[in-house]
Amino acid sequence: MQDRPTPGQHWPITTWQGWQHFATTPPPTAPQPGEPPRSTEERLAYHSAFVTVRTPAINTLATQVRTLMLLGRHQQTTARPSLIVTGPAAAGKTTALLEVGRTCHLAHTRKHPAPPGLAHQQVPVAYLLVPPGATAKTLATQFARYLGIPTTTRMTQTQITQAVCHTYTTAGVRLVLIDEIHRLNPRTTTGAEAAGLLKDLTERIKATFVYTGIDVAATPLFTGAAPNSPAAPASSPAAPSPPATARPDPSPTSSPTWRTPSTSPTTHPTHSPATPPTSTNAPPAASEASPASSAKQPSPPSATAPNASPRKHSKPSSSTTSPKKQAAPAPANRPKRHDADVKKSADTPNDEDFAALYDRAWDILIFARAGYLDDVSAHYDEVLHEIAQRTEHTGSLGKTDIAALVVWKRLTAQTRWATDLMSLPDTHVRAVTEQAVTAVRDTTLPRSEAARTGRGIIAELPGLRTGDALASAVLTAAAPQRMAVYDRRVQHALDTLGLTLTPAPGRYGRYLQLLDDLLSHGAARADGWSARDIDTALYQMGANPHPAGT
Known part of the structure; x- marks a missing residue:
């Protein structure tokens, strides 16, 4: 490991070489009596340090x-x-x-100190x-x-x-x-x-x-x-x-x-x-901090202390993106809205019934999201993240990526479409998915329109023509910050919340529009949430006994 930058070379402080240079370089000194006058450049360099x-x-x-x-x-x-x-x-x-x-x-x-002639080990x-x-x-x-x-x-x-x-x-x-x-x-x-x-x-x-x-x-x-x-x-x-x-300390004379x-x-x-x-x-001590001093002795971790190791989670056993089954309490007597009404929600913020519906939905989503983070292993989505990172560099998904998403979604591959998909050249699959990746990443389009366009493009491929479970996973891997996953558990959760999403053509685009409406009506409660975060909350509350997605 090179300890110091060579002349003309600059290492950022977030590297060991840059930190070593920062830590060991003495601060600039002021001119001493009797020294020759410094140039303007030298004076500016001194004052800028x-x-x-x-x-x-x-x-x-x-x-x-x-x-x-x-x-x-x-x-x-x-x-x-x-x-x-x-x-x-x-x-x-x-x-x-x-x-x-x-x-x-x-x-x-x-x-x-390091031995003479050797760098620090x-x-x-x-x-x-x-x-x-x-x-x-x-x-x-x-x-x-x-x-x-x-x-x-x-x-x-x-x-x-x-x-x-x-x-x-x-x-x-x-x-x-x-x-x-x-x-x-x-x-x-x-x-x-x-x-x-x-x-x-x-x-x-x-x-x-x-x-x-x-x-x-x-x-x-x-x-x-x-x-x-x-x-x-x-x-x-x-x-x-x-x-x-x-x-x-409030006293002006105190340190x-x-x-x-x-x-x-x-x-x-x-x-x-x-x-x-x-x-x-x-961690702080159990008592409150004293105004006179902020020094604290760390308290030993307890059974609920943050230092405790996270719980081990069982293997996923049900469909879609997470292994657990806990569902949030279902709201009673929720008025249902037609898809057309959902699409107009952004234009009707004064609709009190609609606003109340979304307020109640957020109360449950926050609870469900907390349950999801508590129940699901942090490693479960590693497959999705790796495919998303690979897609970021390649701009397309191949047959291997789609196969991995089938496993991630826990879908069955013993179908005719799996044979048809594997029989296609990978170059053809990538040519199709490349167009879909470009579409869902197009920020000049609204999220719902980008989703609708991308969904229409990948419908050319076997296994992605009907149903949105695998198709939504492919599009989410293509644009994880914009898209979201859809499946039967999500649909069940939407029905429970009173947010109707019909199976008519264009469902995935309407689904993303609905998530956009939720985010726009969430106000401060939606701060930091993405469409993907909402779909995990919907998954958590939409547990049902049926096998993998639609």
């Missing part, structure tokens, strides 16, 4: 991190205690995180950014990228995770800094899986994790509002129960608690932000 003021608050933060690292050093069976640094945007959270990381890095290298600190819309696999790839672990598009998430855990343990990583954690939304399928990956990594990598993000203490990620949040039992990336935010360091190019402490971020221990 911000200097972090070493305030008492940042010293306290560094001490807190070091304390948690010592406390977790001998913890072998569960995740180590973690830390959350939160606050509004532009308050200096990343600056504080980087300064603490630099302090820990330098402390480690001073205590464990250990990597004490890792720094990562959560990418926008991160999936579990892309997040695992970010961990791999930091240490230069080679990955390919054909590698599964499990393979990447195993390589990351082995390499991070071998390299001796002791502190993992994860920035922009607010980008994870555990209410979505991808966000819940990424949060589950973080929990897995905290238990398998012998390091202390520190998270930072914009007001994360009030988000589902750490409040326990979503089943896969860190505060929820058996489904979290770290260890916190609902974090206890340390509040500054501030967890204020962010000043980051002024002229090093004046008066440039500190007016609204500082707060830092919370994860």
Whole structure:
């Protein structure tokens, strides 16, 4: 591993080479008396290189991190205690995180110097950014990228995770800094899986994790509002129960608690932000945080603590996308709407009956979605995700992809159409699916129209001419952020909710229109939800004894 960039080469700080350069490069110095005058370019370079003021608050933060690292050093069976640094945007959270990381890095290298002539054999600190819309696999790839672990598009998430855990343990990583954690939304399928990956990594990598993000203490990620949040039992990336935010002492003469360091190019402490971020221990002690100090001793995990391992789930036994069978309570006396009325719903927001129908539907969908995330293994949809990632690069689905989706949907292949499909050249199948992929990804079309167009295109292929179960899986793999899966359980759930969807031609397009109507009427409750999230909630509540989809 190359420790430093060569002249003219730039490594991002989210790689080991970039972090090593950041941590070991001394801050710029001011001109000394007697030195020749600097050029304009040199002066601008000096003033653009911000200097972090070493305030008492940042010293306290560094001490807190070091304390948690010592406390977790001998913890072998569960995740180590973690830390959350939160606050509004532009308050200096990343600056504080980087300064603490630099302090820990330098402390480690001073205590464990490398032999003469050799580079350091250990990597004490890792720094990562959560990418926008991160999936579990892309997040695992970010961990791999930091240490230069080679990955390919054909590698599964499990393979990447195993390589990351082995390499991070071998390299001796002791502190993992994860920035922009607010980008994870555990209410979505991808966000819940990424949060589950973080929990897995905290238990398998012998390091202390520190998270930072914009007001994360009030988000589902750490409040326990979503089943896969860190505060929820058996489904979290770290260890916190609902974090206890340390509040500054109201006395103007008292020292501030967890204020962010000043980051002024002229090093004046008066440039500190007016609204500082707060830092919370994860997990906190059982009592409330004291205003005078935010230092907490981590409480031992209980039977419902987030550090507990997630429940093991049984193998899927019923049709479509998930293995469980729990159904939400069915609403009574729901007025049914005709398909034509559903299509007009976006144009009739003042229809009180229709709005009330959708309000009641959301009450049940939220409950069902929580049950789905709690009941279904986070690994079940790996097949769908791998096909979606492959389709992202190839722009089409082949016979192998469709066959895998048949297994994922638990459909029977002992049919005439399976023989007919396998008898076609793969190039022909890909030529057809390529047109469908282009159609459903066309953002100039409304979602329902794109779905209707894509569904019509793939109807040319055997097995996709009638029924929408397999066809919807193919289109969802082609555009997982836009499309959704349809099957008998979804239809049963819609009937239960009083949302009629007839089997007339064009059903899949009307189904996506109905999901769009639900999202548009969901208001704040639909925040972070996708069409795919709604279909998983419908699946959960639509349990029935019938075998695989229509």
